[in-house]
Amino acid sequence: MSLFDWFENRRKSGSLSWERQERDISDGLWSKCSACEILVYTKELRANQMVCQECGHHEQVYSDERILQLIDAKTWIPLDEELYPSDPLQFYDRKAYSDRLAETQKKTGLVDAVQTGLGQIEGLPVALGVMDFRFMGGSMGSVVGEKLTRLIERATSKQYPVIIVCTSGGARMQEGMLSLMQMAKISGALEYHRAAGLLYIPILTHPTTGGVTASFAMLGDIIIAEPKATIGFAGRRVIEQTLREKLPNDFQTAEDLLHHGFVDIIIPRTELKKNLAQLISLHQPVSTTHSMVQWEAMALSST
């Protein structure tokens, strides 16, 4: 967006009545930044990868768009798209889980909360998983666990680095312990990937919490976070209730985690692809001394 366009936007947004604004927003032509509240052309916001050019705020990005942002055109090969969630516990709270799934699938056009596939980043092959917060808050059920595990196993056998864009509210309670166990399953797959001397980079986006934080989000060789993303194990409200006092504003932000040593580097989304390409090219797989473990990893992986 040029400076002139920007002034133009400001003028326009100033002159718009509230109703008019709302209509334009709902039309999708204009978007309002959820941080600085300025109005921008949705098209321009998209072109800037959903990062507000006014204040730098990173709006949530859904999985389709994220794949477009990261993967070179025409190199994306989606994997395991045929995996659909089921309702193994016949779970029913205020609504049946099966109904919830059907509704969410219809509303989002997604089958579950992660998309996985192989592709290239500036010509370098990668195995990429992208979580999607729209699908039940990016919660991790059997399908998320299975798709990520298969992705990692495939990367191990193909000697590809793994990149996972994380965003999640945590476990999917409607799948009970099956959900919790996915944490271990994915971590196990990462152990074999690691033993094969390969690179794993999780990208922590807003918000990354609960079981995802306590498993693959924190297991990267290099851990990247997006600016100001909320990242934590326990929910902020849970902790506030226990303490009976308000927490500092930067608590559980990417910056707070960097300060406490759990994030390697904070990278603005607009720089992400370039930086990933650089990091991947710096890490070429080397032969490992743990050849036995590597052998096992090969034997176990599916392809």
Next chain:
Amino acid sequence: MSLFDWFENRRKSGSLSWERQERDISDGLWSKCSACEILVYTKELRANQMVCQECGHHEQVYSDERILQLIDAKTWIPLDEELYPSDPLQFYDRKAYSDRLAETQKKTGLVDAVQTGLGQIEGLPVALGVMDFRFMGGSMGSVVGEKLTRLIERATSKQYPVIIVCTSGGARMQEGMLSLMQMAKISGALEYHRAAGLLYIPILTHPTTGGVTASFAMLGDIIIAEPKATIGFAGRRVIEQTLREKLPNDFQTAEDLLHHGFVDIIIPRTELKKNLAQLISLHQPVSTTHSMVQWEAMALSST
């Protein structure tokens, strides 16, 4: 000491004049506990391994006595007794280092601040190093470094566990950088011992500070401390001067280190031999997967 003896002591000590007490102490017949100040027969204090039976205070123990306490009778084989310190820097402060060495040797009957050897603890073979605080505050110069390194290398080739009773004021400044480098040398020897799958237990006694704390004292598979021993990296006074305030009483005590996770277990001296025997018998060497490293270790060690 029976309860009767104890009352007897109390009565006696109560009735002794101050001069009389001092004379008896300097005769060596009686000792005064440096913590609770009670007078006890030196013979009885010795029999209880220099632990006050009144208050449990652990008096310093010198190397000869420590070896007697820990090693089964007639199994001690001292090593490298022929190593004498030299004065490689021709160091002179208010006094020449060479003079200091000669005086200390004469006064203590020791050649330097550590004794090393092979022996048995309840029938189990061990390589034992015992530092001696009398010799220039247990400071670590070339001889201490070389004797401990040789001990560890010998243990690696013989597949023996290593036990080092630590007490030290830190580096021996009179040997300059030669002293500092002993920290790395000993740690390197411990790496090969470790790679061979063998057990190393340092025993931290009062005081263990400086370069010893920042090397072999903290590298145990299991780290044992004596009750109330001072253990730290930086000197208490240095920290107090920086902070300009008094530190809490338990700062840098064995108990404080246990609380902060750097000591595995605090064992009273009177229980030490029994516990060591138990721990050694629980840790029998296993074949390691790092056979290459093990092979190197063998190749490097002296025997």
Next chain:
Amino acid sequence: MVTTERKPLLLDFEKPLVDLEFRIDKIRELAKENGVDIGEQICQLETQAMQLRQGIFSNLSPSQKLQIARHPRRPSTLDYIKAISDTWIELHGDRGGSDDPALVGGIAKLAGRPVVMLGHQKGRDTKDNVARNFGMAAPGGYRKAMRLMEHANRFGMPILTFIDTPGAWAGVQAEHQGQGEAIAYNLREMFRLDVPIICTVIGEGGSGGALGIGVGDRLLMFEHAVYTVATPEACAAILWKDVSKAPQAAIALKITAQDLKSLGILNQILLEPPSGAHCDPLEAAKILKQGLLQNLEELTQMTSQQRRQIRYQKFRQIGVWNV
């Protein structure tokens, strides 16, 4: 060790049974005082008590099991360790700044063989519970656990973990010390270890805090223990927006040993003494020891590679989906 002499604190559904047992004692006492022979009646009453006990303990609801799992008299990790070991040396510290009393561990001799044992440690009374943070481990606790497991691996000692926690500690310090990282690290590294690993849920298996020491070749679980993705209370608050729906959540979440066996998560259920482990801790310890030894026997026959493979396959196959 809690002994059978001490009367357990009473749970609601235990009341009829305890009342009956009290009456039997009373009658027996009276009869003795008065020199009356009431052998037959006593025998009848005791049969009645046995049936009542069976009725109660074989039909416990998930919330009732949760109550038993959380019972203050239920044997804790240290209770079991001390009861089943020939030798026990507790070791301390994560070598990084803390020694978490909510997660304890050390080296033991079990039936003559060195092993590393570790587990969450709840307190016995309120004061003890405060010191132990109610068995909710801090990041340092998980790091201590990992350190001890590495030690075990180095010296070829099997690892036995005991799970008994409402969940990992949630607090400002826990976040700043990396609760997520500490658990995640254990999840990955436990797949790497060469030695046999057996995990046993002895009481309450709470979420990621339980799983952080729960990756093993075998997962055992006591009959009345529970293991859940979130406490039923938290689940009710989130999904029902109503904490009082916790009993329903407890049913829906499938948290009992029986449920988890049929979901393929458990390897083995350890049957408890007739009135639960809290009423006969020594018997419970015997059962545990037997279960552990039997599984150790099988696992030590395998190579470390085989064990890593069954460990991975055990988790690899968990999950249900449609195609």
Next chain:
Amino acid sequence: MVTTERKPLLLDFEKPLVDLEFRIDKIRELAKENGVDIGEQICQLETQAMQLRQGIFSNLSPSQKLQIARHPRRPSTLDYIKAISDTWIELHGDRGGSDDPALVGGIAKLAGRPVVMLGHQKGRDTKDNVARNFGMAAPGGYRKAMRLMEHANRFGMPILTFIDTPGAWAGVQAEHQGQGEAIAYNLREMFRLDVPIICTVIGEGGSGGALGIGVGDRLLMFEHAVYTVATPEACAAILWKDVSKAPQAAIALKITAQDLKSLGILNQILLEPPSGAHCDPLEAAKILKQGLLQNLEELTQMTSQQRRQIRYQKFRQIGVWNV
């Protein structure tokens, strides 16, 4: 990067030289203004300046070297890294609760090849120095260093460390977080790593805090850098009971590169630009890069086992005693 344009802060013994240089500039300026040809005189004066410079910098006392080593304009770790790398990505954190700004590190491309670089980082001015704790690393700093070195080892990247610290941080928190443990751990583990390790003392090498990232296949040291078992000030306070005896202590302790080369501790001295690295940082960076590349060349020819052996032997042989 500090450039040569900026006037360095003046050390006492540099004063005659700087005075002379100032006079030369002044004369040149006046001559130009007045259109006078004074080429010959200037030439003479410049020769004089060069001789003076040589006289000063080839005869520095240990305390003078200490002053140069601590010079606020002396290039720091990040200055060098940025000057010699094609690519530089700083990475943060010990994954245990802290990210120490006094010890920095990351991945770089050096002459086309990926390496891990790390080192103590002093501040450039007072504010920066407070943030960097004057280059005195906390336990978390040493743990971050170890994490990055493990990363290097995993991915086959050589490790280049840069030493520039008065010593490890001495404070209550540092003790409670295990300063001793953190340094000790690095000392042992650095002997285990497969990749080439080159350590360079770029400024002040202070005690255990320096050694904590100082175990390598090669130890390089800049000509005017110092490396000492204790700061001369501390040594004077302890042995002479008089801090003002620090210059004597500096002599007695044998802290210069030349001393350490003859004691067998150093592998190589990197000659500095004529007036010291602080007067020509870019030239100093070139010299450093050349030294590193030449040593890397040799080390990458070897197997990892050979490197571990020369690393161990390098330290194994240090020490002097009588028999």
